[in-house]
Amino acid sequence: MTAFENGSGSDGGSGSGSSGARSPLRLSRRSLVSAMGVAAVGFSLQACGGGKGGDGDKLNFYTWDTYIGETTLADFNKASGVKVQTSYFSTNDELFAKLKAGNPGYDVIVPSNEFVTRMRQADMLMPLDLAQIPNLKNIAPEFLGQDYDPAPKHSVPYTWLVTGIGYRKSRVNGTPDSWKWLYDSDLYKGRIALLSEAADLIRLGAKYLGKSLNGIDAATIKQVEEMLIRQKPNIKTFHEDNGQDLLLAGDVDLVMEFNGDIAQIAAEDPDIGFVVPKEGSLLNADTLAIPKGAPRPELAHKFINFLLDAEAGKHIAETILYPTPNSAAKALMPESYRENPIIFPSGTGMDNSEWGKFEGPEQQRLFEEAITRVRA
The missing domain is CATH 3.40.190.10 (Periplasmic binding protein-like II)
Incomplete structure (x- = not known):
């Protein structure tokens, strides 16, 4: 995904950092x-x-x-x-x-x-x-x-935007560079917020399991559903893309969120970090x-x-x-924006990330039914 790394001439989604x-x-x-x-x-x-x-x-x-x-x-x-x-x-x-x-x-x-x-x-x-x-x-x-x-x-x-993990540096152990900490661990019990959108939850769970986020079969959907049901006692909330506010307020320590949204609060609070998990993520x-x-x-x-x-x-x-x-607008921006690692992340997580594809209403229905059962 080198086209989306620092200096690529592109603009993106939900990171942290300040433009100056x-x-x-x-x-x-x-x-x-x-x-x-x-x-x-x-x-x-x-x-x-x-x-x-x-x-x-x-x-x-x-x-x-x-x-x-x-x-x-x-x-x-x-x-x-x-x-x-x-x-x-x-x-x-x-x-x-x-x-x-x-x-x-x-x-x-x-x-x-x-x-x-x-x-x-x-x-x-x-x-x-x-x-x-x-x-x-x-x-x-x-x-x-x-x-x-x-x-x-x-x-x-x-x-453009990429989904990742926003986190409070002083409250986590190192860099939470895996979806494991949101999907499959009680280490941060009660301090986790996930996006509420069904497709995001299923797809990123599939990435954690080592699979593509496109072309997800019924067995994988079921596997992610069962994993989220096990994880549910550790999740504080499923948020409507206000995860950056929950993180800034100290209500959670880890949040599934877009890089741009985390960039906004990181400009206010240097204790805020962002990472694209090593398994890869969703580009939009x-x-x-x-x-x-x-x-x-x-x-x-x-x-x-x-x-x-x-x-x-x-x-x-x-x-x-x-x-x-x-790229013409980006060229006018200060280095603090163009080189911001939250706005323009790079590394293994970005290399393993994929563009999501619309695969029809039936696939969306399966995603939504699975997450309805998770949240029931």
Whole structure:
């Protein structure tokens, strides 16, 4: 996975560490928005793709909470005259369900890579006109042409992320560099928090067992289920991606979380660490896409192009501390971001990591049924 190591030109998901230009707010891919800030200077209509909107123009953006630069939306408004109205979802399933019932008026959405596949198969995404997104040239080549959208035709990369273990250094014995400490040990009994999403739990359990996180058979699903049932007395909670808050507050000492989320709290607390377990983990990307039925597709393309601008991408990265696939934006960031080992992890764990693939609703159903039994 050398394309994702330090200096790779890519941007990512949930690590720890500081960019040096970081916002004083602690933000999370799925936490409550505290503030959006005021407009910065220096953006032009070229970043928007040209064409100024009228005073009444607006665009509806459906995304993860606090997953944008503090001033990005105000900057776009200043450059284009278009006001961005933002709504939030907490899981990809919520996003999918909302749009499956019919697009209520969203122009741009932020699905994760596997849901790009799922939404493409369900004919829920508009093909992009890449001629209207010239800033796509800023995206590092290794993030284009992935299996979830090989052209690309329906999405462009926004961030990337890797799931790992966030931990409090003073409370653990060395570096917890194996999924064993979350799945198969009572050493940190009552001090462990796992993500609640069924696919993550099954897949990462399969990695611990030495198997691929794609193509998991029924026997392996059952094996992971039984392991989690045995481990359940040692688990404090299954969290909704607020694990970084639990870790920062001292409620747990080990947490399954994304590198970007841990990066945010590590910037506040030097006792926080992050590791991608040696068995490997799950790589994901969050993307920008236009849902079918979008009322303002031309403005949607302008907004996507703006977000891929180098300066706009820099402001996003320095706020959310996720790794960016925008190599032009990354080049503008300080060394403390570009060389941060939580934002851009490397080593055996990354070498053994894999991109997740959407393998159909039946596989997802088996994952969810297994975790329902675990949590019952």
